[in-house]
Each structure stands twice: as C-alpha cells, then as structure tokens.
Amino acid sequence: GAVVSQHPSWVICKSGTSVKIECRSLDFQATTMFWYRQFPKQSLMLMATSNEGSKATYEQGVEKDKFLINHASLTLSTLTVTSAHPEDSSFYICSAGAAGGTDTQYFGPGTRLTVL
Amino acid sequence: DAKTTQPTSMDCAEGRAANLPCNHSTISGNEYVYWYRQIHSQGPQYIIHGLKNNETNEMASLIITEDRKSSTLILPHATLRDTAVYYCIVRVAGGNQGGKLIFGQGTELSVKP
Numbered sequence: 001g002a003v004v005s006q007h008p009s010w011v012i013c014k015s016g017t018s019v020k021i022e023c024r025s026l027d028f029q030a031t032t033m034f035w036y037r038q039f040p041k042q043s044l045m046l047m048a049t050s051n052e053g054s055k056a057t058y059e060q061g062v063e064k065d066k067f068l069i070n071h072a073s074l075t076l077s078t079l080t081v082t083s084a085h086p087e088d089s090s091f092y093i094c095s096a097g098a099a100g101g102t103d104t105q106y107f108g109p110g111t112r113l114t115v116l
Numbered sequence: 117d118a119k120t121t122q123p124t125s126m127d128c129a130e131g132r133a134a135n136l137p138c139n140h141s142t143i144s145g146n147e148y149v150y151w152y153r154q155i156h157s158q159g160p161q162y163i164i165h166g167l168k169n170n171e172t173n174e175m176a177s178l179i180i181t182e183d184r185k186s187s188t189l190i191l192p193h194a195t196l197r198d199t200a201v202y203y204c205i206v207r208v209a210g211g212n213q214g215g216k217l218i219f220g221q222g223t224e225l226s227v228k229p
Contacts (some may be wrong), residue, residue, distance in 0.1 A: 004159075032215065043203075044160070044219040093159050098216060104150075105217055107159035 002028045004096050006108035013084055014116055020080045021111045022093030030096035034105065035067075038091040050077040084115045100111035119143070120204045125224040128198075134191040136223050138204030141185040146208055149180060150217070151189045153200040153225075160203065163189065194227045201225070 003026040013019050022031055031052050036044040048069055049057040056069035068080040077096075081088055092111055095105040123140040128134040140149060148167050152160040164171055164178045166187075171178045179188040191198055203222040207215065 006159075036218065036219075043221050044154075044217075046216055046218065049216065091157070095160075104162055104165065105215070106162055107152075107204070110157070110159045112157075 002026075002098060002104075002106045004094065004106050004108040006092075006094060006111050008111060010112040010114075012114045012116065015085050015097070016083055018082045019082055019084055019113060020078055021092055021094075021113075023079070023096065023108050024075045025075045025096040025098075025106075026096040027098075029072060030077075030098065033071060033094055033096045034079040035069065035077075035079050036093045036095070038093060038110075044093060047079075073077060081113065084113070086115045087092045089113055119206050119218070122202070122204055122220065122223045124221065125174050125226070127226050127228055128191075128194045130196060130227055130229050131193055133203040134198065134225060134227070136191075136202050136204075136225065138189070139185065139186045140204070140206045143184050143206050144208075147206045148208070149178065149184075149187050150205045150207055151176070151178065152203045152205065152217075153198075154203065154222070155197075155200045163202075194225075196227050196229065198221040199225060199227045 005024045007022045008031040033050040035047045038044045047062045050069045052071045058064045071077040091110050093110040095107045097105045148165050151163040152163040154160045164176050164179045180187045201222040201224050205217050
C-alpha cells in the first residue's frame with residue numbers, strides 16, 4: 001500500500017506555544033488529506049479535510065483558528081495547533097488518498113502531542 | 117455518526133480463522149465497505165474494501181451479503197500480531213464526494229495463544 005509519513009512522531013510542549021505537525025504522502029500525490037484526533041480509549045475523530053491549493057473544511061465543533069491546516073503541495077499537509085493547552089494533548093493522525101480511482105485512504109503513523 | 121455496528125470485542129485462538137461481523141443496514145448503493153485495523157498507538161492500517169462482490173487479498177477476505185446490509189471480515193489464520201481494533205466503515209469512494217472516513221468504536225480482537 002501507499003506510504004504516508006508524519007513528523008514528528010511525538011512532541012512535548014509548554015502551554016501557550018504552537019506546534020506544527022507534517023503529513024507527507026511519500027510515493028503518491030494526494031489532492032485530499034484528512035486530519036484526525038484520537039483521545040485515549042476512544043475512536044478516531046475527523047477534524048478536517050485538507051484540500052491542496054484551497055482552504056480546509058473543518059468538522060463541526062473544530063476551531064479553525066486553533067487548528068490551522070495548510071496543504072501547499074500534492075504531497076504535504078501541515079496541522080498547526082496554536083496556543084496549545086493541556087486539553088489539546090492527543091494522538092493526531094493524518095490520512096491521504098491517491099488522486100483518482102477509488103482513492104483508498106492510507107494513514108500516517110500518528111503524532112503524540114503532550115502539552116504541559 | 118458511524119453507519120456501522122460491530123461487536124465491542126472478540127477473542128480468537130492463534131492459528132484459527134477470525135470472523136469479524138459488521139452490520140450496515142442503511143448502506144447506500146454507491147457506498148463501499150472498508151475495513152481498517154489499528155494496533156495500539158499506531159495509525160490505522162488499510163485491510164480491504166468491497167462494493168458487493170466478495171473480495172480477497174493477502175491479508176483477509178471480505179464477504180458481503182447479497183442485500184449488502186452486513187459483511188464479515190475473515191482473517192484465515194490469525195496470529196498474535198493480528199491483535200488490534202478492527203473498524204468497518206461505509207464510504208462513498210472516488211471523485212471528490214468527501215470521501216471521509218467516519219470511525220465507529222470498532223471491534224477489539226484479541227488473538228490468544
């Protein structure tokens with residue numbers, strides 16, 4: 001299957017700082033990428049849809065000014081958690097689908113964010 | 117909301133077949149059935165998907181009922197490394213019709229020696 005990477009794999013930051021997470025499709029081009037958040041013992045929750053060259057579409061209840069998404073190229077999307085607080089501590093996962101076809105979504109390994 | 121119903125947990129003996137059921141009684145004609153699994157603290161892994169015909173790949177088989185209201189994922193010879201949460205998801209595939217994956221709670225499969 002296609003390979004999706006995320007960087008960093010884990011990050012610890014102080015409250016009030018901003019953190020950027022990168023999601024890359026390594027062997028295919030992705031016009032659309034998705035960002036999910038997962039709290040302990042819970043399922044994945046879709047946060048937003050990232051479209052290359054246009055604004056992201058956020059799910060209801062997700063603050064677009066707090067979770068900034070940029071999809072500047074067909075292989076890279078970034079999620080920036082601005083002014084992070086302890087309640088933002090979570091496992092952030094991205095997925096990407098190859099353009100065309102049935103666009104099966106492939107997931108990155110996830111980024112563990114801990115806000116102190 | 118997720119459009120599928122799965123048992124919360126299942127056990128399976130190592131080396132035996134694991135049969136994971138999924139109900140999707142409100143599935144639309146243009147929706148595929150996708151299966152993913154998530155091993156602890158990792159991103160979900162794609163397993164298989166299908167529309168109405170049974171499908172098989174190197175990982176698993178997918179059996180979809182004729183009315184498409186339910187399906188079963190079969191791991192033919194389960195190993196300890198197959199212990200994971202398995203998610204059944206219905207989704208419109210292709211084009212720009214959102215393509216979103218909405219995750220339910222999944223089935224926690226425990227493969228025991």
